[in-house]
Amino acid sequence: MTDVYESLGVSTVVNAAGTKTRIGGSLIREEALEAMREAATAFVLLSDLQAAASERIAAVTGAEAGYVTNGAAGALVLAAAAAIARDDRSVMARLPDTEGVADEIVMPRTHRTGYDHALRTAGATIVDVGTNDPHIGTGAAEVEPWELEAAIGEETAAVAYVAKTYAEPPLTVVTDVAHDHDVPVIVDAAAEVPPVENFHRFVEAGADLVAFSGGKGVRGPQTTGILAGRRDLIRSVAAQNLDMHVSADVWDPPASLFGDLPAGGVPRQGVGRPLKVGKEELVGLLRALELFLEEDRELKRAEWRGRAERVADGLSAIDGVTTRVTAGQKTSVAPEVVVDLDESRTPLTCVELVRALRAEDPRVFVGGDDTADGRFTVNPMCLTDEEAGHVLDRIGAHLA
Ligand SMILES: *Cc1c(COP(=O)(O)O)cnc(C)c1O
Numbered sequence: 001m002t003d004v005y006e007s008l009g010v011s012t013v014v015n016a017a018g019t020k021t022r023i024g025g026s027l028i029r030e031e032a033l034e035a036m037r038e039a040a041t042a043f044v045l046l047s048d049l050q051a052a053a054s055e056r057i058a059a060v061t062g063a064e065a066g067y068v069t070n071g072a073a074g075a076l077v078l079a080a081a082a083a084i085a086r087d088d089r090s091v092m093a094r095l096p097d098t099e100g101v102a103d104e105i106v107m108p109r110t111h112r113t114g115y116d117h118a119l120r121t122a123g124a125t126i127v128d129v130g131t132n133d134p135h136i137g138t139g140a141a142e143v144e145p146w147e148l149e150a151a152i153g154e155e156t157a158a159v160a161y162v163a164k165t166y167a168e169p170p171l172t173v174v175t176d177v178a179h180d181h182d183v184p185v186i187v188d189a190a191a192e193v194p195p196v197e198n199f200h201r202f203v204e205a206g207a208d209l210v211a212f213s214g215g216k217g218v219r220g221p222q223t224t225g226i227l228a229g230r231r232d233l234i235r236s237v238a239a240q241n242l243d244m245h246v247s248a249d250v251w252d253p254p255a256s257l258f259g260d261l262p263a264g265g266v267p268r269q270g271v272g273r274p275l276k277v278g279k280e281e282l283v284g285l286l287r288a289l290e291l292f293l294e295e296d297r298e299l300k301r302a303e304w305r306g307r308a309e310r311v312a313d314g315l316s317a318i319d320g321v322t323t324r325v326t327a328g329q330k331t332s333v334a335p336e337v338v339v340d341l342d343e344s345r346t347p348l349t350c351v352e353l354v355r356a357l358r359a360e361d362p363r364v365f366v367g368g369d370d371t372a373d374g375r376f377t378v379n380p381m382c383l384t385d386e387e388a389g390h391v392l393d394r395i396g397a398h399l400a
Pocket of ligand 1: 021070072073113115162189190191212213215224225
């Protein structure tokens with residue numbers, strides 16, 4: 001199974017940390033892999049393929065149009081590029097240079113993440129507003145509608161929002177303010193599906209472009225993402241992502257993607273051109289999306305919960321270890337086992353344990369964001385039952 005990694009001298013990972021890109025994201029669905037293999041046997045016009053994807057993504061999300069991108073992060077680059085350039089070929093040709101062009105993206109300060117670098121990659125300047133006050137217990141809001149309003153002006157290209165179950169203010173508050181000023185709202189919802197309803201939710205709340213990962217809960221190819229949104233913005237996305245080395249005389253792009261692009265010749269290779277999506281990945285993503293929609297979600301949740309509870313029971317039998325199982329949805333869509341070590345009773349500190357597990361062959365990855373507090377997590381999403389047993393055994397061996 002894993003000879004390819006062995007021949008490279010690379011240890012595989014038993015993944016008890018959830019869908020994390022740096023350890024391979026998720027395991028692609030078998031059927032998606034088969035679709036990719038088939039897609040690799042013929043040539044196809046990429047714009048035709050994106051046009052077909054647009055229809056399918058529109059049907060799934062309720063948006064006017066859609067696009068398959070290079071990860072959710074790639075979707076954010078393209079979203080920012082579309083918001084800044086719209087249909088202007090000369091701006092498309094200049095990005096990320098935005099001199100003389102409205103390039104500001106306003107966002108609540110509490111929504112800033114490392115991923116918003118993707119917005120800046122297209123040339124955007126981020127203007128963040130609001131405060132972190134709620135976290136010092138003052139009762140104040142993170143951002144008031146008037147603060148957003150005051151930040152929007154001549155230089156504003158878009159407002160950006162990161163969708164999380166704990167995100168404040170509600171998205172509709174933000175879309176109302178933005179739309180009052182004719183400014184589109186870009187939503188980063190990379191890790192928000194499942195639940196499948198979230199494919200609709202942000203579009204319904206007024207988002208103009210929504211980015212999802214294809215390689216997380218959907219279990220499509222690792223390098224894919226989905227951008228759903230307004231037809232005019234997706235048209236700009238396509239113009240800035242597709243390969244545009246085309247002779248104007250014979251350029252005949254699909255009307256459903258480019259139909260209303262104002263006349264004026266073929267756009268140049270855009271700022272999104274390095275974010276290429278291959279025909280194989282695109283087809284694999286669409287197949288994975290179909291299967292994701294068909295999946296029995298209750299069954300999946302029950303499976304995750306059962307596995308999490310077995311791991312929690314097993315670990316709580318170890319001296320110095322207490323466990324609880326979360327309800328899921330906050331930072332992980334699946335329930336997670338939160339494991340607390342009483343380091344005065346365990347032979348290793350939590351940091352030592354997490355490091356020792358990662359150094360094994362195969363590497364064992366548990367969630368290690370709170371090790372300084374003597375805490376780690378076990379996420380059941382990317383484990384088989386057999387692997388869950390291996391994780392239990394290895395933790396038990398270190399803490400015996
Ligand atoms: C994972 C993630 C991304 C990046 O998604 P990719 O598909 O890996 O590009 C962006 N934003 C958030 C909030 C994420 O969780």
